[in-house]
Amino acid sequence: MSRIIKIIFISLFVFNASAENTIDKAPVLNDIFYGESLFYAFQDKHFDAISKLDAELGQYYALDNPSLDPFNQHINHAEFSAGSFELAYRMHQRAGRAIKAIMESSLNQEIRNEAAYRLAQIYYRKNQPGNALDILEKIQGEMAEDLRVDEIYLRAQVYISTGKFSESIELLKSIESEDKYEGYILYNLGIAYIQNGEEKKAIETLARLGVISTDDRGVLALKDKANLTLANRMLEKGSPELAKKYFSLVRLNGPFADRALLGMGWVNVSLGQFKKALVPWSILQEREITNESVQESLLGVPYAYGQLKYYGQAALSYGKAMDEFGGEIDRLQTSIKSVREGKFLSAVLQKQGERDKNWLHNLRDLQDTPETRYIMSLMASNDFQQSLKNYQDLAELRIRLSYWLATLDVYVELIEIRRKYYEPLLPVVEKQFKKLDARIRLRLSQRDRLDQRLKSLVIARRPDYLATAEERGIQDKLGKIELYLSANPQHYTDEVRERISRLKGVLHWNINKAYHERLTNAYKQMQTLDIYINKLNEAYQSFVRTRQAATQSYEGYDIPIRQLKTKIQANQVKVNGVMARQGRLIEALAVNELERRRNQLEEYQIKARFALAESYDRATKKQQKAEEEKIIQEIEKNKNLQQSSVEQPVADEIQKNDSNKAAEEVVQ
């Protein structure tokens, strides 16, 4: 029973994996760089997606006022995305930390609830249901509508894993009619009933799932799984007829077909229906020989023949089975050798570039690779898949690190070229720039003074500020004349005074009369001047930036590049070490599995050998018996013949005598 539960949990995990929630649609974008990160994520290029998003998040949090940045509108989505990408890249620790940070933030309750749900999901997938339950308990109030069913479903799964079966049943029943997890809910409900000791309800529920109508491949597989589970339960209960019924509901082209066919054969054997057992096993024998069920059926078929007393046929089948087992043992031996030579890991890396979900299965298409068909069941296990993916990820990191190391060398060269070009050039440019800079600053301060004067004219009318150069010249001349006259009063006649006064009056009149027009013109001139000043400023800024960029293009890189190189090299050492360990672990798992299968086949071979001998014996005995019977028959036949040969001459004599008598009578 405990084994069944273990299997159920393994399968439960597998079926859950297909129902996982990920970011699958971008929001309306307010930040183009966030869109770029999603572009990589949607292609499963999680490393690039995380790097880009991390850079965005880093820049956002470094801002003085992040709320003004357009990225602010995506921040919640982006934080979840980061966690989701990290999860997809199997960085559970970091994903968990990121989501926990949101949970503990001051964001609104709905967002924090969603974070709690995501974190609980991580813990559940990491096989830590206790932690998942603690996190789920922190959810307060209502969940967002689009996650309501997901949260209930996850909670129910966590309850099953933590032994709270009644609570789980209650929750699963509350969402039984939901389409989102069609099939999965019934399956888990059935399991919860089994665990809760409600056998009858469990069977009813799984039986309902077993006849569900669907086109979904995942649910179809789940249906098969439910029927197989039911068949096994029936076998355990000693009800082979019912087991037969459930085995027959498993699809012939589904992933559980082989096990069902094998089971069906054995059920028939247990019922004494040996001819019927031959039907599923014959179908099974046409399938892939590396399959465990197929190999087992190679023993089953002759066994059934033997029970039917077709010893000759049984002996032939055992002989065929032995040949097959022998061939497979040789292949396994070669595979073990090949794995130990590292060919399996090379094949894994050859398939590196493929983002196809079936890449694991496609490994068998490669030439000179070990017999991966034999480790398919191992490949289906979560640990092995994670190990393989980790190995591939490490290989990818190794390539990236090598690329960056080579790139940094190029950068060093590039910087050197720039240095050689700019260093002699910049002092000359700098000298010219200083001259121009002084002139520019002078012009800018002149413009500012003019601007201030114009502004002051709006507040206080000062026509003299707008006097022309000629008028200012006349004003100066008149001032000088007055100064001269005050020093030489003998020349200061009334006529002169009147003339000076008239000239001053004319000048005052002209300046005042033209004031408004001049003020308007001055503003217009200032506007025109500002256009040129702006251009000057742009050119100035551009020059400053270019000069700065030129300097920065080769200065200040030596230390950062050296530090980055050291970090890359340190990481390369780490990657190589862990990759070697990961590779050894994968090879050990693969070799263990291959050896297990080889040992199993060797056992089968021994069984087949003994059974073959026995069949020969029986066939020989049967033949001998048949021959003996034949001989006896022959003897009896001969006896009869001999007897008849003794009796015949007497009869002939009698007949002869009779004939003579008759002739005599005729003569007389």
Next chain:
Amino acid sequence: MRKIILAFLAIMILNSFSVNAADVSKEQIKGLDEQVQDIKTDVIDLTADLLQLEEKLLFPSNSQFALFVSLADAEDLRLDAIQVKLENKVLAHHLYTFRELEAMQKGGVQKIYTGNIKTGEHKLVISYTAKASSGGEMKRSASYTLKKGVGPKFVEIKIGGPDAGDQGLEFKDW
């Protein structure tokens, strides 16, 4: 006898579920997984620093110019290829894979080009080929004058959608 056979076959069926991983403990797998996670974190952080350095070195902010491509209406067309010309020189050319297209249909944005240009006005010409939902092949082209200031310049080319012009293209300055 029947019970023995039943027990035997139940074990046989169950055997096919189990995975033998002798000599390799769960702790060993978990420990290695955690080490791999640590390395990933380190390399991601390191990559962020390297990208920053690369941007500073190759694309300084005063001359930086980047072009992005997105799909406005995912259902209507299947983008095959795109060509970008700046001042009559081919800047970028890209043939789309199925996965790239799928990513763009989900709302992802492709950065098709990053480089450096001078301040001022530049003529950009975008040409693309695509398959319409009707199955017909489309070849379209549109031009855009971009104004490069002293800061970095980012332009999004949005293909399809209701606001696109006759050529099915919309440009957006970021």
